[in-house]
Amino acid sequence: MKLVKMIAAGLLSTMLAVPAAYADEGQPTSFRGNLSPSEVQAPARSFSIMADGITGNIMQHDIPTQEYVNETSVISLANLYNYQQVNAVSDNNLTVTFDRNVEKLPIGVTWGTLPNVETIYPNVLFTWNNSLEMNLSKPAKTFGFELAPNIFNTPYPFTADFYNGDIIVGSITRTISSPYGVSLMAATATSSSFTKVRITTTGNPSGLAIAQIRYNLDNTAPxxxxxxxxxxxxxxxxxxxxxxxxxxxxxxxxxxxxxxxxxxxxxxxxxxxxxxxxxxxxxxxxxxxxxxxxxxxxxxxxxxxxxxxxxxxxxxxxxxxxxxxxxxxxxxxxxxxxx
CATH class of the missing domain: 2.60.40.10 (Immunoglobulins)
Structure with missing residues (x-):
């Protein structure tokens, strides 16, 4: 009965790769859809990512290359149960604290397209807000995550500002569309390391989701x-x-x-x-x-x-x-x- 109520209320969360044309047939048009992953067959489709640019003393990582993956550590979300709300995630080396609660969601069908994402079936963290701030317990030389807007099939401009304290070290702006245009927002510092990252958008995607939080701590001595x-x-x-x-x-x-x-x-x-x-x-x-x-x-x-x-x-x-x-x-x- 609880599951039925969740479905009816539109609270069963999933990333569903369904084109907008199916919206009037009851198919989901956002992360917070109204069907479970097993009820939808995703059609094949491609989507080109548009990189809008970077500013500041950072080097951008456009896609999760093997080098990027090998040189960073991922904070696993496997220890969180589905739909659990948390205000921080952590591993043995780094804790990332959010400025609001985020919800762990399972991804049943498609999260972006390879090689623009690491996997099409990750665990993600979702917020209904259109912004999210992440504070790092230790300064990081590299920090990144995959990002998608809640609403499907509409491109939204997102900016990730990378801070050292209250000073912006650099920024990445990308126009991103769900579900096929999920993008990596990742940077390596060329001067000051990162202690905080803030995600914002000028659009209204009714929330956002992130996955594959990766980092590389500063390992250079004074x-x-x-x-x-x-x-x-x-x-x-x-x-x-x-x-x-x-x-x-x-x-x-x-x-x-x-x-x-x-x-x-x-x-x-x-x-x-x-x-x-x-x-x-x-x-x-x-x-x-x-x-x-x-x-x-x-x-x-x-x-x-x-x-x-x-x-x-x-x-x-x-x-x-x-x-x-x-x-x-x-x-x-x-x-x-x-x-």
């Missing part, structure tokens, strides 16, 4: 440099770090193999002491440790700028084996940057 100035027999040291993707979470250092300390400002070390330093980004990538100080071969510098009365020179990564070279460098008399 880079840290030391600036050293010699004052008598000591060095004044300042550390600076940068990370173009997810940003620097912290910089830390230790002296003479002591405890690691969070860098909060300049400090000094003796000319016979050792210094190690590194940074961590907001994704958790840890930079390889840099070393400064005496070793068996001489005095080692790694990622070091030298500040003297004549200015700042560097960066240097080298071991100084001669006392005269050491003095020339820190007195600003110059020396080759590599050896």
């Amino acid at each position: 880079e840290t440099y030391a600036t050293m100035a010699m004052v008598k027999n000591r060095f004044n040291v300042k550390l600076s770090a940068s990370d173009d993707m997810s940003g620097v979470a912290k910089t830390e250092y230790r002296i003479d193999n002591g405890n690691w300390m969070t860098y909060e400002g300049g400090f000094s070390i003796g000319n016979k002491q050792t210094l190690e330093y590194r940074s961590v980004d907001n994704t958790g990538n840890v930079e390889s440790t840099h070393f400064i100080g005496p070793n068996e071969e001489g005095y080692h510098l790694e990622n070091v700028y030298v500040k003297t009365s004549k200015g700042i020179e560097g960066p240097y990564t080298r071991t100084i084996t001669d006392g005269e070279e050491f003095l020339r460098l820190f007195m600003g008399l110059g020396m080759p940057a590599t050896q």
Whole structure:
């Protein structure tokens, strides 16, 4: 009885590949159709996708190529039961939180056409709203999903804005039609990584559905440099770090193999002491440790700028084996940057 009521009320959800001409015969014309998948035989048909363009510092993925699939991880929806409403989906590495509840729907007949989609029978997430915001628990270098409007056989312009914080990194706009023109909305960052994605449309498709949520987290560590100035027999040291993707979470250092300390400002070390330093980004990538100080071969510098009365020179990564070279460098008399 419950199933009959759902069908009668038009609440049994499915992606049905039925042309608009069948609408007056009771066939569904949207995701939220009035028949179950087994009751409809989908005719063969092709649909060309129209890519409207991109803006910003991103690289677009037009279709789910094998390279795109291999280099990303998919968040499975298999653990959700049909018609379950959720406000987030997750795997072991990333949680995607939505700005409203979405409903998990089974796809019984056709979701787009190959190779424009990964499979024609995916699980999808549906919302009656014409916009959807996704917040990522970790910065992603690549993020993508397949997108379709609720209403069939009418093209709608959709835009996916990719954000880092509240700043738009880039945007993709595509004109998409269901059920045969489902499109991939996916991008790889070329500068800042993604922490949020917002889907909008200027049309009124009475809702939208997404599938195949894929991502690749930022795996590039920050880079840290030391600036050293010699004052008598000591060095004044300042550390600076940068990370173009997810940003620097912290910089830390230790002296003479002591405890690691969070860098909060300049400090000094003796000319016979050792210094190690590194940074961590907001994704958790840890930079390889840099070393400064005496070793068996001489005095080692790694990622070091030298500040003297004549200015700042560097960066240097080298071991100084001669006392005269050491003095020339820190007195600003110059020396080759590599050896």
